[in-house]
Amino acid sequence: MDTGFEIATEPRGEASASLPQAKDLSHHFNQTTKNREASTLKELYRYAGVPGMITMAGGIPHPEVFPFETLSATILAHDAFPLDPPRVPKKGKSLIEWLFSPTSLPTTSFTIPKWSPKPVDPKTIQLSTSLQYQAATGPPALPLFLREYVSKVYKPAYSDWDVLVNVGNTDGWSKIINLLAEKGDAILVEEWTYPSAVNSFLPYECKTVPIKMDKEGMLPEHLEKVLSEWNEEERGGKKRPHIMYTIPTGQNPTGATMEAERKKQLYKICSKYDVIICEDEPYYCLYTGEWTPKGSKSDKSILAQRRADAEKKEGSEGNQAFIKNLPPSYLHFDVDGRVIRMDTFSKTSAPGSRLGWITANPQFIERLTRISETSTQAPSGFATALTTVMLQKWGFEGYIRWLRGVKATYNMRKTWMCDAFEDVFHLEFDQNKSLFPDGSKTITCYSKTPKNKWDEKKGLHGPALVTFTPPTAGMFVFLGVHISEHPDYDKLTRKGEDATHVLVQKLWTELADNLVLFAPGWYFDGGGEHAIGGKGYGYFRLSFSIATYEETYKAIRTFSQVLEKFFKTK
Known part of the structure; x- marks a missing residue:
């Protein structure tokens, strides 16, 4: 055929x-x-x-009757985002204001005509063809x-x-x-x-x-x-x-x-x-690689550190380091x-x-x-036309530099969230094999508020509340709540109820009532032994991609307050 x-x-x-x-x-x-x-x-x-x-x-319309004579856009420059942004906002000026002030982000503009002087060139983008059946x-x-x-x-x-x-x-x-x-x-x-x-x-x-x-x-x-x-x-x-x-x-x-x-x-x-x-x-x-807690030295090898440093360089050398990493x-x-x-x-x-x-x-x-x-x-012809001309404006090297800036921005946001956990909770670094897959680098969170003076003297922080895995890529922190530590867990289990699901649903609702919305873990259940909600753990996915620095800290602080009330540790 x-x-x-x-x-x-x-x-x-x-x-x-x-x-x-x-x-x-x-x-x-x-x-x-x-x-x-x-x-x-x-x-x-x-x-x-x-x-x-x-x-x-x-049976195709004639481009003369397309109402769009030109399509114009102003895009950010390929190197608009810094490769090594500061960890915290500058004093007196939020990091968002610093990043997104009009003077800090260079731009470039282009206009796509209906008719191009080089219509047969395969690299040509013109509205007469982009907005036509393709x-x-x-x-x-x-x-x-x-x-x-x-x-x-x-x-x-x-x-x-x-x-x-x-x-x-x-x-x-x-x-x-x-x-x-x-x-x-x-x-x-x-x-x-x-x-x-x-x-x-x-x-x-x-x-x-x-x-x-x-x-x-x-x-x-x-x-x-x-x-x-x-x-x-x-x-x-x-x-x-x-x-x-x-x-x-x-x-x-x-x-x-x-x-x-x-x-x-x-x-x-x-x-x-x-x-x-x-x-x-x-x-x-x-x-984005591993999260390094504040004040601690990176545990990267000398070779890994050299690669990370090379990736922060401008130009082709930095682009190649990014691709290689x-x-x-x-x-x-x-x-x-x-x-x-x-x-x-x-x-x-x-x-x-x-x-x-x-x-x-x-x-x-x-x-x-x-x-x-x-x-x-x-x-869509609009989407392909705008995206293609954007890529042509930047070129391959420019697009790679853009990706490096995007990566650095999300790495900054990941750091905000992990730092917020460090500031709001007492953290212990471990490998919780029962809660997360074997070999995962996990961090378990405890209340920073001792239950009484005796606990304060002994340095005790009550039961484990949350364990999470600092991500090395993407937009999410995935965490497990130690639901079995809840005082009603055993009582519900003896009644024959699914104590984990009942209590996780209650916790999720209380968070939403306090204006913090997490994605419940059961949405992502692929049918594995961890995913089905056994062993007394409840899971949530937290996205760090869109909240501001202030909102991130507020959400994690609210999370800790709701948890302490939920587990009756206060």
Whole structure:
């Protein structure tokens, strides 16, 4: 069948010629995907661009009647955000005011015309085409930039990969499910996972198969055990999973980040059992490293400290240090073409742009294109035009510098929240294996107010209240409340009630009544032994991405006050 789909031939790096091509993995397609034909009308697009072609085939509006003659925007400069912002606000001026005062943030402006003087240049963005019906692959200029980015940052291990724009990672994941999942499939996920990802495949009557986690995410030994011991009869007739959904960097909700060696181990297992790895990476560039408590020296090695210092430098050297310090993508180890990577501009540009992309092997990209043609078609012309020109203005090096500034900003916000816990609670550093996955670096919080003079003399702080894991990436702090320390816990349990759920719901409500809103842990339940709420712990996810410095401290202080009242420690 002639699909009319052509894989782009732009260079993908110097080593691409020596790399293998992707394997034929079309046996993973579901029946619906196999039945798809190229959109009949979309077939016209490959002919419409032929020089000299008089196009009378499509029912497309003439650009003259588009009401938009120009589209203008003022954007921040690529180096608008500092690489090493101060830890606390300057005296007499809030950090937000310091960061966002008109004099501190340089800008640049551009205008996109309806008609460009170079309309045939593939890098040209003009409203006459951007606001017109487009192929599902989007305007040529955006994939051109994305291929350069993927080649230089992710360095895929096979040669014929390609990219496909979409309407953000949720849309991308929905299309991947549409591509691969059959009704009733079992899908591998982390024991804590992103709820919207699960909601995407529930209509297919698919079930999650939770894989245990540690501080780096999925445990290879548990994945091997699940796949090697899979018994269809014991699993209700379900076939062994062939789809794995994972968030390797700044895992949502736990904040776990997977490094190179773990990815190699998991990739080897997935290759052995022919599993497609769906790598969801919205927080990839927000890899911020460990939190260092105030007044303490960093425990980084000399080499790690040198890398961190190099990343704070302006220019190409700092950009390369940033790229080198990122955890390698699964794509970097993918010699089969079994990785489908999802990226988005939501966390690094604007969520409302609804713009992202998928990197995958050519067979998968071709079928995903067919899915897009009869669903979302191309992303919004406004979003792609503005984003593409922004990227062209900055260039590759400028975009990397922008990402470094965004990372530094979120690292600052993470520090605010962790510092607030340090100031509001008495902290003890430990490894709470029963509360969080094995190997996690955890901090347990106690009341700073002794219950009586005897406790004050002995340095006692009452029962453990909260344990949390300082994240190394992403936007969240994930914590567990020691619900079993509540005076009503045993009484409720003896009555046969789910004491953990009852008390967590009560605590969450009391926090909301005091104008502090956390995300309950049960939203992220992937079905693992930690996630199901046993062992007397209740979980919450706290986002540090949007609150001001003052609001962050106020929220954590209110949290401590509500906890002390909740546990009746006052």
